[in-house]
Amino acid sequence: MTKSLTLLTGSLLLAATALNAAEDRRERVLNDRKEVEAAGHWIYNDLPKGFAEAARTGRPLLIVVRCVP
Amino acid sequence: MDEFVCVRLVQANALDLTLFQFDYDLTFAVFFMNTDRTIYGRYGTRSERKDATKDISIESFREALAAALALHKHYPANKTSLAGKQPRPTQFKTPDDFPSLAGKYKPALDYEGKVVQSCMHCHQVRDAERRFFRDERKPIADDVLYPYPMPNAVGLSLDPKEKAKVKDVAPGSAAQKAGFKVADEILSLEGQPIISIADVQWVLHNASDASEPATLNAQVVRGRKKINLTLDLGRDWRRHSDIAWRTTTWDLRRMAAGGLVLEDSTAEERHDARLPDDGLALRVKYVGEYGEHAVAKKAGFKKDDVLVSVDRQTTHLTESELFRYLLQNKMPGEKISVTVLRGGERINLELPMQ
Numbered sequence: 364m365t366k367s368l369t370l371l372t373g374s375l376l377l378a379a380t381a382l383n384a385a386e387d388r389r390e391r392v393l394n395d396r397k398e399v400e401a402a403g404h405w406i407y408n409d410l411p412k413g414f415a416e417a418a419r420t421g422r423p424l425l426i427v428v429r430c431v432p
Numbered sequence: 433m434d435e436f437v438c439v440r441l442v443q444a445n446a447l448d449l450t451l452f453q454f455d456y457d458l459t460f461a462v463f464f465m466n467t468d469r470t471i472y473g474r475y476g477t478r479s480e481r482k483d484a485t486k487d488i489s490i491e492s493f494r495e496a497l498a499a500a501l502a503l504h505k506h507y508p509a510n511k512t513s514l515a516g517k518q519p520r521p522t523q524f525k526t527p528d529d530f531p532s533l534a535g536k537y538k539p540a541l542d543y544e545g546k547v548v549q550s551c552m553h554c555h556q557v558r559d560a561e562r563r564f565f566r567d568e569r570k571p572i573a574d575d576v577l578y579p580y581p582m583p584n585a586v587g588l589s590l591d592p593k594e595k596a597k598v599k600d601v602a603p604g605s606a607a608q609k610a611g612f613k614v615a616d617e618i619l620s621l622e623g624q625p626i627i628s629i630a631d632v633q634w635v636l637h638n639a640s641d642a643s644e645p646a647t648l649n650a651q652v653v654r655g656r657k658k659i660n661l662t663l664d665l666g667r668d669w670r671r672h673s674d675i676a677w678r679t680t681t682w683d684l685r686r687m688a689a690g691g692l693v694l695e696d697s698t699a700e701e702r703h704d705a706r707l708p709d710d711g712l713a714l715r716v717k718y719v720g721e722y723g724e725h726a727v728a729k730k731a732g733f734k735k736d737d738v739l740v741s742v743d744r745q746t747t748h749l750t751e752s753e754l755f756r757y758l759l760q761n762k763m764p765g766e767k768i769s770v771t772v773l774r775g776g777e778r779i780n781l782e783l784p785m786q
Contacts, residue, residue, distance in 0.1 A: 388548045399440060406439045413439035417467035423504040424465040425436035428452065430553060
Protein backbone atom coordinates (compact mmCIF):
# COMPACT_ATOMS: atom_id res chain seq x y z
CA MET A 364 0.00 0.00 0.00
CA THR A 365 2.80 2.42 1.03
CA LYS A 366 4.75 1.47 -2.10
CA SER A 367 1.71 2.13 -4.33
CA LEU A 368 1.12 5.47 -2.66
CA THR A 369 4.76 6.46 -3.15
CA LEU A 370 4.60 5.48 -6.82
CA LEU A 371 1.35 7.40 -7.32
CA THR A 372 2.76 10.50 -5.58
CA GLY A 373 5.93 10.23 -7.67
CA SER A 374 3.93 9.96 -10.89
CA LEU A 375 1.77 12.94 -9.98
CA LEU A 376 4.83 15.02 -9.13
CA LEU A 377 6.46 14.08 -12.45
CA ALA A 378 3.28 14.95 -14.34
CA ALA A 379 3.05 18.29 -12.52
CA THR A 380 6.69 19.09 -13.35
CA ALA A 381 6.11 18.21 -17.01
CA LEU A 382 3.00 20.39 -17.05
CA ASN A 383 4.92 23.31 -15.55
CA ALA A 384 7.71 22.87 -18.11
CA ALA A 385 5.15 22.86 -20.93
CA GLU A 386 3.50 25.99 -19.53
CA ASP A 387 6.93 27.70 -19.24
CA ARG A 388 7.68 26.84 -22.84
CA ARG A 389 4.29 28.13 -23.98
CA GLU A 390 4.88 31.38 -22.14
CA ARG A 391 8.32 31.75 -23.68
CA VAL A 392 6.95 31.19 -27.20
CA LEU A 393 4.14 33.72 -26.70
CA ASN A 394 6.38 36.28 -25.00
CA ASP A 395 9.05 35.94 -27.68
CA ARG A 396 6.63 37.06 -30.38
CA LYS A 397 5.26 39.85 -28.21
CA GLU A 398 8.69 41.20 -27.24
CA VAL A 399 10.35 40.93 -30.64
CA GLU A 400 7.40 42.55 -32.43
CA ALA A 401 7.25 45.31 -29.81
CA ALA A 402 10.96 46.08 -30.28
CA GLY A 403 10.10 46.83 -33.91
CA HIS A 404 13.39 45.94 -35.56
CA TRP A 405 12.42 42.46 -36.70
CA ILE A 406 9.74 41.16 -39.03
CA TYR A 407 8.45 38.20 -37.08
CA ASN A 408 7.73 34.96 -38.90
CA ASP A 409 6.55 36.71 -42.07
CA LEU A 410 8.87 36.04 -44.97
CA PRO A 411 6.72 37.59 -47.73
CA LYS A 412 6.61 40.82 -45.72
CA GLY A 413 10.42 40.70 -45.44
CA PHE A 414 10.86 40.26 -49.19
CA ALA A 415 8.40 43.07 -49.88
CA GLU A 416 10.25 45.40 -47.51
CA ALA A 417 13.61 44.48 -49.08
CA ALA A 418 12.22 45.17 -52.57
CA ARG A 419 10.79 48.51 -51.41
CA THR A 420 13.96 49.72 -49.67
CA GLY A 421 16.70 48.06 -51.73
CA ARG A 422 18.22 46.69 -48.55
CA PRO A 423 19.48 43.10 -48.31
CA LEU A 424 17.69 40.58 -46.11
CA LEU A 425 19.07 39.11 -42.93
CA ILE A 426 16.96 36.07 -42.17
CA VAL A 427 17.47 34.29 -38.88
CA VAL A 428 16.05 30.83 -38.40
CA ARG A 429 15.94 30.42 -34.66
CA CYS A 430 13.77 28.25 -32.47
CA VAL A 431 12.41 29.86 -29.33
CA PRO A 432 14.69 28.44 -26.61
CA MET B 433 22.01 45.54 -38.65
CA ASP B 434 20.04 48.68 -39.60
CA GLU B 435 21.23 48.27 -43.16
CA PHE B 436 19.35 44.96 -43.44
CA VAL B 437 15.71 44.03 -43.50
CA CYS B 438 15.72 41.64 -40.54
CA VAL B 439 13.37 38.67 -40.54
CA ARG B 440 13.06 36.18 -37.75
CA LEU B 441 11.68 32.70 -38.48
CA VAL B 442 10.87 30.54 -35.47
CA GLN B 443 9.47 27.41 -37.10
CA ALA B 444 10.27 24.83 -39.72
CA ASN B 445 6.59 24.40 -40.58
CA ALA B 446 6.20 24.92 -44.32
CA LEU B 447 9.83 26.06 -44.57
CA ASP B 448 10.82 26.48 -48.21
CA LEU B 449 13.52 23.83 -48.55
CA THR B 450 14.28 24.95 -52.10
CA LEU B 451 15.66 28.13 -50.50
CA PHE B 452 16.56 27.41 -46.89
CA GLN B 453 19.20 24.73 -47.05
CA PHE B 454 21.40 24.68 -43.96
CA ASP B 455 22.58 22.50 -41.13
CA TYR B 456 19.25 21.56 -39.57
CA ASP B 457 20.91 20.65 -36.26
CA LEU B 458 21.58 24.34 -35.63
CA THR B 459 19.34 26.34 -33.32
CA PHE B 460 20.57 29.60 -34.88
CA ALA B 461 21.10 29.90 -38.63
CA VAL B 462 21.42 33.10 -40.64
CA PHE B 463 20.94 33.80 -44.35
CA PHE B 464 22.10 36.98 -46.05
CA MET B 465 20.01 37.39 -49.17
CA ASN B 466 18.97 39.68 -51.99
CA THR B 467 15.28 40.28 -52.57
CA ASP B 468 15.56 38.21 -55.77
CA ARG B 469 16.41 35.26 -53.45
CA THR B 470 20.12 35.24 -54.34
CA ILE B 471 22.03 34.11 -51.26
CA TYR B 472 25.10 36.15 -50.34
CA GLY B 473 26.17 33.87 -47.52
CA ARG B 474 25.28 31.94 -44.42
CA TYR B 475 26.22 32.23 -40.78
CA GLY B 476 25.84 29.76 -37.92
CA THR B 477 28.05 26.87 -36.94
CA ARG B 478 27.91 24.32 -34.19
CA SER B 479 30.13 21.38 -33.32
CA GLU B 480 28.95 20.48 -29.87
CA ARG B 481 25.83 20.53 -27.78
CA LYS B 482 26.61 22.91 -24.95
CA ASP B 483 29.28 25.47 -25.77
CA ALA B 484 28.04 27.64 -28.66
CA THR B 485 30.93 30.10 -28.24
CA LYS B 486 33.30 27.41 -29.46
CA ASP B 487 32.09 28.03 -33.02
CA ILE B 488 30.43 31.45 -33.24
CA SER B 489 31.02 34.93 -31.81
CA ILE B 490 29.74 38.49 -32.03
CA GLU B 491 33.04 39.43 -33.69
CA SER B 492 32.69 36.94 -36.56
CA PHE B 493 28.99 37.76 -36.95
CA ARG B 494 29.89 41.44 -37.32
CA GLU B 495 32.45 40.55 -39.99
CA ALA B 496 29.91 38.42 -41.83
CA LEU B 497 27.41 41.30 -41.76
CA ALA B 498 29.97 43.68 -43.23
CA ALA B 499 31.01 41.18 -45.90
CA ALA B 500 27.37 40.53 -46.85
CA LEU B 501 26.78 44.27 -47.23
CA ALA B 502 29.84 44.52 -49.47
CA LEU B 503 28.50 41.68 -51.65
CA HIS B 504 25.11 43.44 -51.81
CA LYS B 505 26.80 46.68 -52.85
CA HIS B 506 28.51 44.97 -55.79
CA TYR B 507 25.46 42.95 -56.81
CA PRO B 508 24.56 41.98 -59.56
CA ALA B 509 28.03 42.47 -61.06
CA ASN B 510 29.25 39.66 -58.77
CA LYS B 511 26.32 37.31 -59.45
CA THR B 512 28.48 34.69 -61.23
CA SER B 513 30.73 34.28 -58.20
CA LEU B 514 27.66 33.67 -56.04
CA ALA B 515 26.29 30.86 -58.23
CA GLY B 516 27.81 28.12 -56.08
CA LYS B 517 26.18 29.54 -52.96
CA GLN B 518 22.70 29.00 -54.23
CA PRO B 519 20.45 26.14 -53.07
CA ARG B 520 20.66 22.77 -54.76
CA PRO B 521 17.71 20.95 -56.36
CA THR B 522 15.84 18.98 -53.75
CA GLN B 523 13.34 16.14 -53.94
CA PHE B 524 11.26 17.52 -51.04
CA LYS B 525 10.23 21.14 -51.36
CA THR B 526 8.79 21.52 -47.86
CA PRO B 527 9.07 19.38 -44.71
CA ASP B 528 5.46 18.33 -45.27
CA ASP B 529 6.55 16.55 -48.47
CA PHE B 530 8.54 13.99 -46.46
CA PRO B 531 6.36 10.89 -45.96
CA SER B 532 7.12 10.73 -42.22
CA LEU B 533 6.07 14.38 -41.68
CA ALA B 534 3.16 14.59 -44.13
CA GLY B 535 0.04 16.03 -42.54
CA LYS B 536 1.53 16.24 -39.04
CA TYR B 537 1.97 20.01 -38.84
CA LYS B 538 -0.03 22.94 -40.14
CA PRO B 539 1.80 25.65 -42.14
CA ALA B 540 1.49 28.22 -39.31
CA LEU B 541 1.90 28.00 -35.54
CA ASP B 542 -1.27 27.69 -33.50
CA TYR B 543 -0.84 30.73 -31.25
CA GLU B 544 -4.38 30.45 -29.94
CA GLY B 545 -4.07 26.78 -29.05
CA LYS B 546 -1.21 24.38 -28.39
CA VAL B 547 1.48 26.61 -29.82
CA VAL B 548 4.47 24.59 -28.58
CA GLN B 549 3.15 21.32 -29.99
CA SER B 550 2.28 23.01 -33.28
CA CYS B 551 5.92 23.93 -33.95
CA MET B 552 8.05 21.76 -36.21
CA HIS B 553 11.72 21.93 -35.30
CA CYS B 554 14.43 22.22 -37.94
CA HIS B 555 16.12 19.00 -36.82
CA GLN B 556 12.95 17.11 -37.75
CA VAL B 557 13.75 17.83 -41.39
CA ARG B 558 17.03 15.94 -41.17
CA ASP B 559 15.35 13.16 -39.16
CA ALA B 560 12.72 12.84 -41.90
CA GLU B 561 15.38 12.74 -44.62
CA ARG B 562 17.20 9.87 -42.93
CA ARG B 563 13.97 8.06 -42.16
CA PHE B 564 13.11 8.29 -45.87
CA PHE B 565 16.28 6.37 -46.76
CA ARG B 566 15.61 3.85 -44.01
CA ASP B 567 11.96 3.29 -44.90
CA GLU B 568 12.99 2.83 -48.54
CA ARG B 569 15.52 0.24 -47.30
CA LYS B 570 18.40 2.17 -48.85
CA PRO B 571 21.79 2.82 -47.23
CA ILE B 572 21.89 6.33 -45.73
CA ALA B 573 24.34 8.28 -47.89
CA ASP B 574 27.45 9.84 -46.38
CA ASP B 575 26.31 13.41 -47.03
CA VAL B 576 23.04 12.70 -45.20
CA LEU B 577 24.79 11.03 -42.28
CA TYR B 578 27.53 13.66 -42.08
CA PRO B 579 25.88 16.94 -43.11
CA TYR B 580 27.74 20.25 -43.18
CA PRO B 581 31.11 18.88 -42.10
CA MET B 582 33.20 21.07 -39.85
CA PRO B 583 36.42 22.21 -41.54
CA ASN B 584 38.36 19.97 -39.16
CA ALA B 585 37.11 17.04 -41.28
CA VAL B 586 39.81 18.15 -43.74
CA GLY B 587 42.27 19.22 -41.06
CA LEU B 588 41.41 22.91 -40.78
CA SER B 589 40.61 24.57 -37.50
CA LEU B 590 39.11 28.02 -38.06
CA ASP B 591 39.03 30.88 -35.57
CA PRO B 592 35.43 31.41 -34.34
CA LYS B 593 36.16 35.13 -33.86
CA GLU B 594 37.06 35.66 -37.52
CA LYS B 595 35.31 35.19 -40.87
CA ALA B 596 37.34 32.17 -41.96
CA LYS B 597 40.86 32.44 -40.59
CA VAL B 598 43.01 29.38 -40.07
CA LYS B 599 43.81 28.80 -36.42
CA ASP B 600 45.45 25.42 -36.78
CA VAL B 601 46.27 22.84 -39.44
CA ALA B 602 46.26 19.16 -38.48
CA PRO B 603 49.52 17.37 -39.30
CA GLY B 604 49.17 14.95 -42.21
CA SER B 605 45.72 16.27 -43.11
CA ALA B 606 44.35 17.20 -46.55
CA ALA B 607 44.65 20.86 -45.53
CA GLN B 608 48.30 20.53 -44.64
CA LYS B 609 49.04 18.70 -47.89
CA ALA B 610 47.28 21.53 -49.77
CA GLY B 611 49.61 24.04 -48.14
CA PHE B 612 47.28 25.84 -45.72
CA LYS B 613 49.12 27.72 -42.96
CA VAL B 614 48.08 29.18 -39.63
CA ALA B 615 46.72 32.76 -40.05
CA ASP B 616 45.71 32.22 -43.69
CA GLU B 617 42.41 33.94 -44.38
CA ILE B 618 40.19 31.99 -46.74
CA LEU B 619 38.90 34.43 -49.37
CA SER B 620 37.15 31.94 -51.61
CA LEU B 621 36.44 28.25 -52.00
CA GLU B 622 35.39 26.87 -55.36
CA GLY B 623 35.17 30.49 -56.49
CA GLN B 624 32.58 31.33 -53.83
CA PRO B 625 33.38 34.37 -51.66
CA ILE B 626 33.62 33.12 -48.07
CA ILE B 627 32.13 35.28 -45.34
CA SER B 628 31.85 32.77 -42.50
CA ILE B 629 32.74 29.30 -41.30
CA ALA B 630 29.20 28.30 -42.32
CA ASP B 631 30.12 29.23 -45.90
CA VAL B 632 33.09 26.86 -45.72
CA GLN B 633 30.76 24.15 -44.44
CA TRP B 634 28.37 24.83 -47.32
CA VAL B 635 31.17 24.15 -49.83
CA LEU B 636 32.23 21.02 -47.96
CA HIS B 637 28.64 19.80 -47.69
CA ASN B 638 28.20 20.06 -51.44
CA ALA B 639 31.55 18.54 -52.39
CA SER B 640 31.46 15.12 -54.04
CA ASP B 641 30.35 12.23 -51.89
CA ALA B 642 32.40 9.25 -50.77
CA SER B 643 32.25 7.46 -54.10
CA GLU B 644 34.76 9.81 -55.71
CA PRO B 645 37.49 11.95 -54.21
CA ALA B 646 36.85 15.69 -54.54
CA THR B 647 39.17 18.59 -55.26
CA LEU B 648 38.43 22.08 -53.99
CA ASN B 649 40.11 25.25 -55.17
CA ALA B 650 40.85 27.80 -52.48
CA GLN B 651 42.22 31.31 -52.47
CA VAL B 652 43.76 32.57 -49.24
CA VAL B 653 45.41 35.78 -48.11
CA ARG B 654 48.76 35.20 -46.46
CA GLY B 655 50.36 38.42 -45.30
CA ARG B 656 49.61 40.67 -48.25
CA LYS B 657 49.69 37.98 -50.88
CA LYS B 658 46.81 36.12 -52.43
CA ILE B 659 47.68 32.46 -52.84
CA ASN B 660 45.79 29.72 -54.68
CA LEU B 661 45.67 26.30 -53.07
CA THR B 662 44.17 22.97 -54.13
CA LEU B 663 42.56 20.86 -51.48
CA ASP B 664 42.39 17.18 -52.39
CA LEU B 665 39.74 15.42 -50.35
CA GLY B 666 40.47 11.75 -50.16
CA ARG B 667 37.90 9.00 -50.34
CA ASP B 668 35.62 8.81 -47.27
CA TRP B 669 36.79 12.21 -46.00
CA ARG B 670 33.36 13.03 -44.52
CA ARG B 671 33.59 10.11 -42.15
CA HIS B 672 36.10 12.01 -40.00
CA SER B 673 33.18 14.12 -38.77
CA ASP B 674 31.88 13.54 -35.28
CA ILE B 675 28.07 13.48 -35.28
CA ALA B 676 27.59 12.35 -31.67
CA TRP B 677 26.65 15.90 -30.52
CA ARG B 678 23.85 16.33 -33.03
CA THR B 679 20.21 16.26 -31.95
CA THR B 680 19.43 14.21 -35.05
CA THR B 681 21.81 11.49 -33.89
CA TRP B 682 19.16 10.61 -31.32
CA ASP B 683 17.10 9.04 -34.11
CA LEU B 684 20.17 7.28 -35.52
CA ARG B 685 20.56 5.69 -32.09
CA ARG B 686 17.04 4.37 -32.39
CA MET B 687 17.67 2.95 -35.86
CA ALA B 688 21.13 1.47 -35.35
CA ALA B 689 21.44 0.86 -31.62
CA GLY B 690 17.94 0.30 -30.31
CA GLY B 691 18.23 3.43 -28.17
CA LEU B 692 21.73 2.92 -26.75
CA VAL B 693 24.08 5.86 -26.30
CA LEU B 694 27.63 4.62 -26.75
CA GLU B 695 30.93 6.09 -25.71
CA ASP B 696 34.44 4.96 -26.53
CA SER B 697 36.15 3.38 -23.50
CA THR B 698 39.01 5.36 -22.03
CA ALA B 699 42.59 4.06 -22.06
CA GLU B 700 42.23 3.31 -18.35
CA GLU B 701 38.97 1.38 -18.85
CA ARG B 702 40.56 -0.60 -21.66
CA HIS B 703 43.58 -1.37 -19.48
CA ASP B 704 41.40 -2.49 -16.56
CA ALA B 705 39.27 -4.69 -18.85
CA ARG B 706 42.36 -6.00 -20.68
CA LEU B 707 41.07 -4.75 -24.00
CA PRO B 708 43.46 -3.73 -26.80
CA ASP B 709 43.84 -0.03 -27.69
CA ASP B 710 42.90 -0.72 -31.32
CA GLY B 711 39.91 -2.92 -30.56
CA LEU B 712 36.20 -2.19 -30.37
CA ALA B 713 35.28 -1.08 -26.84
CA LEU B 714 32.11 1.01 -26.84
CA ARG B 715 30.65 1.45 -23.39
CA VAL B 716 26.90 1.78 -22.99
CA LYS B 717 26.47 5.21 -21.45
CA TYR B 718 22.68 5.23 -21.55
CA VAL B 719 19.93 2.72 -22.30
CA GLY B 720 16.72 4.10 -23.82
CA GLU B 721 13.61 3.47 -21.75
CA TYR B 722 10.61 4.04 -23.95
CA GLY B 723 9.07 2.88 -27.22
CA GLU B 724 11.46 2.22 -30.09
CA HIS B 725 14.31 3.62 -27.99
CA ALA B 726 13.86 0.72 -25.55
CA VAL B 727 14.53 -2.01 -28.12
CA ALA B 728 18.10 -2.60 -26.91
CA LYS B 729 16.92 -2.70 -23.32
CA LYS B 730 14.36 -5.36 -24.22
CA ALA B 731 17.12 -7.27 -26.05
CA GLY B 732 19.07 -7.48 -22.78
CA PHE B 733 21.59 -4.63 -23.04
CA LYS B 734 22.48 -2.85 -19.80
CA LYS B 735 24.21 0.37 -18.82
CA ASP B 736 28.02 0.00 -18.63
CA ASP B 737 28.08 -3.05 -20.91
CA VAL B 738 31.08 -2.76 -23.24
CA LEU B 739 30.46 -3.73 -26.87
CA VAL B 740 33.55 -5.66 -28.00
CA SER B 741 32.14 -7.27 -31.14
CA VAL B 742 29.35 -6.10 -33.45
CA ASP B 743 28.47 -8.20 -36.49
CA ARG B 744 31.91 -9.85 -36.01
CA GLN B 745 33.62 -6.47 -36.25
CA THR B 746 36.17 -6.16 -33.49
CA THR B 747 38.34 -3.28 -34.69
CA HIS B 748 38.16 0.16 -33.08
CA LEU B 749 35.10 2.21 -34.04
CA THR B 750 33.62 5.36 -32.56
CA GLU B 751 29.87 5.52 -32.00
CA SER B 752 29.54 7.61 -35.21
CA GLU B 753 31.59 5.08 -37.21
CA LEU B 754 29.57 2.14 -35.90
CA PHE B 755 26.31 3.87 -36.82
CA ARG B 756 27.58 4.52 -40.34
CA TYR B 757 28.56 0.87 -40.75
CA LEU B 758 25.18 -0.36 -39.54
CA LEU B 759 23.04 2.22 -41.35
CA GLN B 760 24.79 1.62 -44.66
CA ASN B 761 24.96 -2.17 -44.42
CA LYS B 762 22.06 -3.40 -42.29
CA MET B 763 18.36 -2.90 -42.87
CA PRO B 764 15.37 -2.69 -40.53
CA GLY B 765 14.28 -6.09 -39.29
CA GLU B 766 17.77 -7.60 -39.31
CA LYS B 767 19.26 -8.75 -36.02
CA ILE B 768 22.94 -8.13 -35.40
CA SER B 769 25.05 -10.35 -33.18
CA VAL B 770 26.80 -8.37 -30.48
CA THR B 771 29.20 -9.47 -27.76
CA VAL B 772 29.34 -7.37 -24.62
CA LEU B 773 31.66 -7.43 -21.68
CA ARG B 774 29.70 -7.32 -18.42
CA GLY B 775 31.45 -7.75 -15.08
CA GLY B 776 34.37 -9.50 -16.74
CA GLU B 777 32.09 -11.95 -18.56
CA ARG B 778 31.43 -12.05 -22.32
CA ILE B 779 27.74 -12.23 -23.18
CA ASN B 780 26.24 -12.69 -26.67
CA LEU B 781 23.15 -10.63 -27.50
CA GLU B 782 21.13 -9.80 -30.59
CA LEU B 783 20.52 -6.17 -31.51
CA PRO B 784 17.47 -5.56 -33.74
CA MET B 785 17.87 -2.96 -36.48
CA GLN B 786 15.03 -0.45 -36.98
